[in-house]
Amino acid sequence: MKDCTNCQFNLYAAKTFNKEQLSSMEDNCSGKTFKKGELIFKEGITCSRVSLLKEGLVKIHMVGVGGREQILKLVKAPNYIGIPNTVGDKTYHYSATAIEETQVCFIGLDNFKELLHLSKDFAYNIIADFCKNEILHFRNCIHKTQKQSAGLLADALLNFANNIYESHSFTLPLSRQEMADSFGTSRENVSRMLSEFQRDGIIKVDKKEISIVNIKRLELISGLG
DNA sequence: GCATTAACCACAG
């Protein structure tokens, strides 16, 4: 029934697996589709598996000070989500929610470990991914503490345009509140800034439809902070 | 002082 041969994770990280190893993977993974807004895993519960994001877009979020929600990052398929929760106390330290129709494949922890032992390339790819992520997080950390909200909003819009949708026009998958939760401002501020960007001819906004008119200006705002 | 930035509140679609 299941066939992991053409799973993008084989191409992405584990293309060295042989037939037997693949069939072990096939026996031990299970796929599930999540609709926009559906929770994939929740902060606080026990973690016993790794999630492979095969299709879609997910927000990684965590409850912060005073119950305030913080969106840490968006993850686009194909990617792993939740591996850091599989070590130590094996508890999810953050939640993942689908913000677009999303397909996830779960693989049991023991099986995952076995695969790590089986393939150096597989293991190395995961480490490489983590390294990239940590550096990204350092950069993000600096931005969030040193930039003011207009710069952060510009960053967010550029991220959608350049990395997530690879287009100057896109539909925001997040509400204004969620945008605010991404970089620690108020939803009012996000509304206002989007209006201002539009007024200044930098973007065009129609509800959640965004198109970037003047990307140079946006980059300038992002750079100025 | 005066300007800027942003949070909080209230109210209208």
Next chain:
DNA sequence: CTGTGGTTAATGC
């Protein structure tokens, strides 16, 4: 859930 307007507090010329 959004967009606006008023108000207030903090910070920096």
